[in-house]
Amino acid sequence: MEKLSGGEIVVRALRDAGIQFIWGYPGGAALHIYDALFRQEAVHHLLVRHEQAAVHAADGFSRATGMVGTALVTSGPGATNAITGIATAYMDSIPLVVISGQVPLHKIGQDAFQETDMIGVSRPIVKHSFLVTRTEDIAAAIAKAYYIASTGRPGPVVVDIPKDITDPSYKIPYAWPGVINMRSYQPAEKGHRGQIKRAVQKLVEARQPIIYSGGGVIIDNASDHLTKLVRELNYPITSTLMGLGAFPGTDPLFLGMLGMHGTYEANAAMHEADVILAVGARFDDRVTNELEKFCPEATIIHVDIDPTSVSKNIDAHIPIVGSCSTVLREMLSLLKKSNRDNNCDTSSWWEKINQWRDRYGIYTAPRHAASSEHLIKPQDVIRVLYDVTNGDAFVTSDVGQHQMFAAQYYLFDKPRQWINSGGLGTMGFGLPAAMGVQLAFPEADVACVTGEGSIQMCIQELSTCTQHRLPIKIINLNNSALGMVRQWQDMNYSGRHAESLYENSLPDFVALAEAYGHVGMRVQQINDLGPMMEKCFSLKDSVVFMDIVVDPEEHVYPMQVPGGAMRDLWLNKNEKS
Amino acid sequence: MRRIISVLMENESGALSRVVGLFSQRGYNIDTLTVAPTDDESLSRLTLTTTGDSRMAEQIVKQLHKLIDTLKVNDLTQGSFVERELMLIKIAAFNSDSRAEIMRCIEIFRGNIVDVTAATFTLQLLGDSDKLDAFLGAVRHIGSIEVVRSGVLGIARGDKFLRQ
Numbered sequence: 159m160e161k162l163s164g165g166e167i168v169v170r171a172l173r174d175a176g177i178q179f180i181w182g183y184p185g186g187a188a189l190h191i192y193d194a195l196f197r198q199e200a201v202h203h204l205l206v207r208h209e210q211a212a213v214h215a216a217d218g219f220s221r222a223t224g225m226v227g228t229a230l231v232t233s234g235p236g237a238t239n240a241i242t243g244i245a246t247a248y249m250d251s252i253p254l255v256v257i258s259g260q261v262p263l264h265k266i267g268q269d270a271f272q273e274t275d276m277i278g279v280s281r282p283i284v285k286h287s288f289l290v291t292r293t294e295d296i297a298a299a300i301a302k303a304y305y306i307a308s309t310g311r312p313g314p315v316v317v318d319i320p321k322d323i324t325d326p327s328y329k330i331p332y333a334w335p336g337v338i339n340m341r342s343y344q345p346a347e348k349g350h351r352g353q354i355k356r357a358v359q360k361l362v363e364a365r366q367p368i369i370y371s372g373g374g375v376i377i378d379n380a381s382d383h384l385t386k387l388v389r390e391l392n393y394p395i396t397s398t399l400m401g402l403g404a405f406p407g408t409d410p411l412f413l414g415m416l417g418m419h420g421t422y423e424a425n426a427a428m429h430e431a432d433v434i435l436a437v438g439a440r441f442d443d444r445v446t447n448e449l450e451k452f453c454p455e456a457t458i459i460h461v462d463i464d465p466t467s468v469s470k471n472i473d474a475h476i477p478i479v480g481s482c483s484t485v486l487r488e489m490l491s492l493l494k495k496s497n498r499d500n501n502c503d504t505s506s507w508w509e510k511i512n513q514w515r516d517r518y519g520i521y522t523a524p525r526h527a528a529s530s531e532h533l534i535k536p537q538d539v540i541r542v543l544y545d546v547t548n549g550d551a552f553v554t555s556d557v558g559q560h561q562m563f564a565a566q567y568y569l570f571d572k573p574r575q576w577i578n579s580g581g582l583g584t585m586g587f588g589l590p591a592a593m594g595v596q597l598a599f600p601e602a603d604v605a606c607v608t609g610e611g612s613i614q615m616c617i618q619e620l621s622t623c624t625q626h627r628l629p630i631k632i633i634n635l636n637n638s639a640l641g642m643v644r645q646w647q648d649m650n651y652s653g654r655h656a657e658s659l660y661e662n663s664l665p666d667f668v669a670l671a672e673a674y675g676h677v678g679m680r681v682q683q684i685n686d687l688g689p690m691m692e693k694c695f696s697l698k699d700s701v702v703f704m705d706i707v708v709d710p711e712e713h714v715y716p717m718q719v720p721g722g723a724m725r726d727l728w729l730n731k732n733e734k735s
Numbered sequence: 736m737r738r739i740i741s742v743l744m745e746n747e748s749g750a751l752s753r754v755v756g757l758f759s760q761r762g763y764n765i766d767t768l769t770v771a772p773t774d775d776e777s778l779s780r781l782t783l784t785t786t787g788d789s790r791m792a793e794q795i796v797k798q799l800h801k802l803i804d805t806l807k808v809n810d811l812t813q814g815s816f817v818e819r820e821l822m823l824i825k826i827a828a829f830n831s832d833s834r835a836e837i838m839r840c841i842e843i844f845r846g847n848i849v850d851v852t853a854a855t856f857t858l859q860l861l862g863d864s865d866k867l868d869a870f871l872g873a874v875r876h877i878g879s880i881e882v883v884r885s886g887v888l889g890i891a892r893g894d895k896f897l898r899q
């Protein structure tokens with residue numbers, strides 16, 4: 159049997175786990191592993207400029223492909239820099255393996271140079287973690303890490319590896335543990351049959367039904383099943399921020415996003431629904447608004463792989479613990495077999511919904527002021543982006559108004575097309591995530607819709623794009639403010655803009671992009687927007703930074719009224735529903 | 736309501752800290768916690784007590800179950816169960832009156848004297864937590880005391896097993 163050192167085992171195990179790409183940043187405790195990487199070709203390493211970006215890039219790669227993302231960092235500051243990335247992935251249930259170097263075993267606990275208790279620091283934000291203490295255990299820990307990360311409700315797994323067990327002078331026989339079987343970890347896949355039957359029965363009897371789908375549908379590759387089921391039922395469907403694209407955004411059955419910045423029709427339909435089928439969603443506070451006022455009439459069917467998500471915030475009448483794909487498939491087959499002659503008629507429900515759409519919907523008429531020659535509305539930027547990319551781009555985003563505009567106005571028809579940090583809301587996610595997407599799909603259009611605030615949180619990655627030839631397109635909605643913060647200050651703090659403005663300190667983004675070897679463009683006039691966007695996406699091999707000056711006063715609407723029911727919304731600066 | 740929750744988990748380093756972390760992270764209280772390996776050395780049995788309504792108890796059980804190292808979780812308070820806690824108490828007792836009173840109490844409560852000096856008694860008492868509380872109530876006025884409690888151990892009655 160071939161003998162390998164610990165460092166070589168790490169790399170070989172990655173290869174055997176099917177990993178082609180890892181993102182990372184070297185340092186003392188990880189150097190044996192880096193040396194082993196250098197001496198082989200199966201696993202490609204992409205050097206970033208900050209460990210947070212390594213994890214976000216691995217995360218973006220995973221969100222776009224469904225595969226497990228991998229990052230490698232050193233101990234101490236390398237590990238702590240990775241924390242924000244890990245927390246981001248954790249909140250959105252993204253499968254990652256993060257390997258961190260650690261100080262040698264005999265130095266653990268000595269406050270050694272670059273020692274951080276990575277297992278302790280990361281504990282609340284990982285699905286699981288391993289501190290490996292013997293060279294003999296490395297392969298098994300890595301195999302288990304990939305297994306745990308990718309099964310059940312996915313999530314990030316940390317593997318912390320002390321330097322001495324990767325020492326090149328100690329070699330042992332290597333064997334890849336093929337099938338993993340853990341007595342303490344057996345995620346349930348199939349939902350309870352009887353519950354599924356009851357759910358289908360409830361659904362067909364509903365008068366005012368709605369489907370509320372979330373990120374779990376995308377993670378579980380259940381979009382086809384969802385789409386078929388919803389079309390078979392011919393029921394309205396809404397989606398969380400994380401679930402966009404699981405059902406085609408351009409389909410007339412789709413009511414748009416729900417929740418804090420959801421459409422009126424989606425939020426009102428939720429509020430008045432008599433049956434809600436929640437699938438792969440978790441009744442997050444950004445969706446429900448005030449829990450006591452949540453959907454008073456509804457019988458709630460809740461499908462989720464994670465039992466802790468069921469009846470956590472809202473009691474489910476029909477809880478179904480199982481993977482979205484298996485449960486939806488079963489629902490569809492039961493539905494097709496069932497006798498639906500005495501189905502309830504939902505035409506008056508649809509009539510109501512269509513009235514809401516006509517009255518308040520953002521897709522039936524523009525509800526914001528139009529752009530004028532010198533004042534570009536951010537919503538229009540997203541519309542133009544949609545047109546220029548034929549609705550076909552991968553769109554990553556950061557956090558703020560630009561993110562909500564992207565979610566509202568780019569109609570995602572496919573799962574994994576929309577990539578953003580929903581749960582943690584991490585500014586700085588968009589650019590490195592876009593690198594991960596572009597790596598996975600070199601030919602695809604990848605747009606990072608960002609703000610001048612967020613982009614500066616990982617701006618150093620423009621250099622990474624140069625090194626690895628990742629021609630992403632940055633669509634910077636430059637409103638000269640931490641816009642979402644300012645919106646809250648306008649609405650809740652009498653317009654006192656505490657630290658949400660930059661006092662003319664913003665960089666020249668065009669010059670900055672050029673300094674990194676990229677193409678920079680500044681857009682200030684509405685008439686230039688279309689042509690320049692066309693030009694941007696025609697430069698297939700270049701990173702293009704479009705710095706687009708947008709209306710600094712614009713707010714995101716609709717917006718739920720704090721403490722209200724789902725349907726209580728601000729529709730614009732002066733009008734409530 | 737008070738809950739007694741039993742957990743069977745892998746006897747791995749870090750497993751206990753995940754349990755404790757879960758409680759602080761989610762805002763649940765741990766009133767008592769005991770943990771030790773079982774007859775199978777590769778497994779640990781953990782008993783913890785907490786207070787909460789049924790929704791919270793359900794969440795706690797689910798969250799504990801979700802930990803990768805956990806094999807079985809059972810809320811004992813859902814069924815009938817046996818509960819025991821061990822207490823060691825040292826009481827300052829200088830005069831014969833107080834020594835006599837301590838002897839009387841320990842007899843009533845069926846405890847044992849495990850150590851004696853001229854100025855102290857060290858007692859051992861086994862029972863459910865209410866009994867231990869009652870005993871403390873009875874002896875506290877006698878003299879200054881030091882108390883060590885093991886935390887609650889619990890097991891379901893009847894033929895229910897919490898095993899691998």
Ligand SMILES: Cc1ncc(C[n+]2csc(CCOP(=O)(O)OP(=O)(O)O)c2C)c(N)n1
Pocket residue numbers: 556557558559560561583584585586608609610611612613635637639640641642643
């Ligand atoms: C790392 C981090 N820090 C702070 C916040 C709080 N926050 C949410 S939105 C926002 C403003 C974002 O500004 P910008 O990126 O310019 O987007 P805009 O809202 O202006 O479109 C801030 C500071 C956050 N989400 N993430």
Ligand SMILES: [Mg+2]
Pocket residue numbers: 558609610611635636637638639640641
């Ligand atoms: Mg801004």
